[in-house]
Amino acid sequence: EKGGYDHFMLKEIYEQPSAILDTFRGRLLSNEAIIKMAGVEDNMKKFLAADRIIIVACGTSWHAGLVAEYIFEDLARIPVEVEYASEFRYRNPVITEKDIVIAISQSGETADTLAAIKLAKSKGAFVFGVCNVVGSTIARETDAGAYTHAGPEIGVASTKAFTTQITVLTLIALRLARAKGTMSSSEFRQHLIELETIPSKVEEALKSDAYVQTVAEIYKDSKNCLYLGRGYNFPVALEGALKLKEISYIHAEGYPAAEMKHGPIALIDEQMPVFVIATKMGHYEKVVSNIQEIKSRKGKIIGIVTKGDKSVKELADHVIEVPETLECLTPLLTTIPLQLLSYHIAVMLDKNVDQPRNLAKSVTVE
């Protein structure tokens, strides 16, 4: 059942090229330059009339929501707010009929996310679900939706659910961008063509596995780790830190790289590994200067960089390369080595990778 892998988590990490392909199969038609998604098409009027989109989710799905915030605002120019479902439901939030609420949930059973949906519906908002489990409660409770089609995710640590959620949300953002005219037809086509190359680029990113293992060996006994990113890769930093915490029990935090100087930089010393996502597209120079600040305080730097990178390589203790892609698609690649890293550290520390202590795969209580 683990298909020759030692753990479900590793199997699911390696399934990502085919899972992402399954997510856009039949939806992304690059020859015809169209995106076909019934749940979006049938409700296009509502999407186009929406004042804003509110995304509600928990954990890793919330991180996918944060990536979606950048994509929707950047490509489709729709204001987005991303909310922890548990906070949203108890905050007496301002919601109107002109809001669209997108709920993201792998299991489709998360209690807080479900309660947030019910609240939004009672205020008249249109609720759209992005779920993996077909026929799950959230999938049934929403007005419309799009499945991720990632296949069953057994490992408690979410991996392929995250990348396929981002894929679905990217497809929706692109479809809306086209409908709203915020993107030219050539830009749109370029995004479709590039999105189609992602499964093979994920495959290539997975080839860093052996090197990631050597990095894991070096840092596995750390007590703390920092993860930094900017823009599209800020949520990836949060996700990298969550992955390490939940399966290896090492304390880790994700930060927007520029926030370092507002406090966390005080933590830096020679004991502190800092994983920095520094891809060529988007804020590269700024991230490089953030790296310099860490280096001058003797922090250990592990850069996640674009293939062929030179500047970060000169500064960092280690670099892990991912293929080049459009900026908005980089999270689909940069997240791969961070998943592998947490996996290998947890295995080296002899932790229960697929069923970490104190956690359940679906959180059906609040």
Ligand code: M6R
């Ligand atoms: O099933 P959901 O996507 O609603 O679950 C949300 C979180 O409980 C989940 O993503 C959790 O954070 C994962 N264990 C993280 O790996």
